[in-house]
Amino acid sequence: MAEKRKVNPWLKAALEFGPLLVFFVVFTRFKDTQFAIGGTDYSGFVVATALFIPLMVVTTAILWRLTGRLAPMQIATLVLVVVFGGLSVWFNDPHFFKMKPTLIYLIFAALLSFGLLRGKPWLQLVMDEAIPMRPEGWVILTKRLIGLFVALALANEVIWRTMSDQAWVNFKTFGLTILMLGFFLAQGPLFSRYGLPKDGD
Incomplete structure (x- = not known):
């Protein structure tokens, strides 16, 4: 490794x-x-x-x-x-690039869902070092993140199909980043409830 x-x-x-x-x-x-x-x-x-x-x-x-x-x-x-x-x-067609966020969010949602079905919240493997939590906390966070990814995929489809190029570029550059940041900030109570102390804390 x-x-x-x-x-x-x-x-x-x-x-x-x-x-x-x-x-x-x-x-x-x-x-x-x-x-x-x-x-x-x-x-x-x-x-x-x-x-x-x-x-x-x-x-x-x-x-x-x-x-x-x-x-x-x-x-x-x-x-x-x-x-x-x-x-x-x-x-010479922007549509392919506009579809990319939809696909990547659906792929992440599918992978996280598959992990949950197997009883393994794979999100924990990626983020456990940064946010140590009890297993039940990871299950809740994974379910919420799956919902977020599906919602972002749907939002991307609606925006690129119904709005201007500038609106889509603004959404991709700033909107997606703000929504992801806001999502994790909103998980504060979850982290507090199920969080584990890091080494040295």
């Missing part, structure tokens, strides 16, 4: 969210611009996606180099970004 190394949290946050912010800035700047490349016209959305993919690969590789490991969520996200982002660029 690869050794997990500590990294400056600000640097880690910059590497994790930097590509998304670059995508937001490039799209916002060039959303009404058409780029003629190789005889084909590409929208600002597709160009921003084309820049986002290699940047995501590079920052993920740097994270792996610095920390010595990658979480399953990071690996799955990178794979889906490359596949669906690549399809959007290849077919």
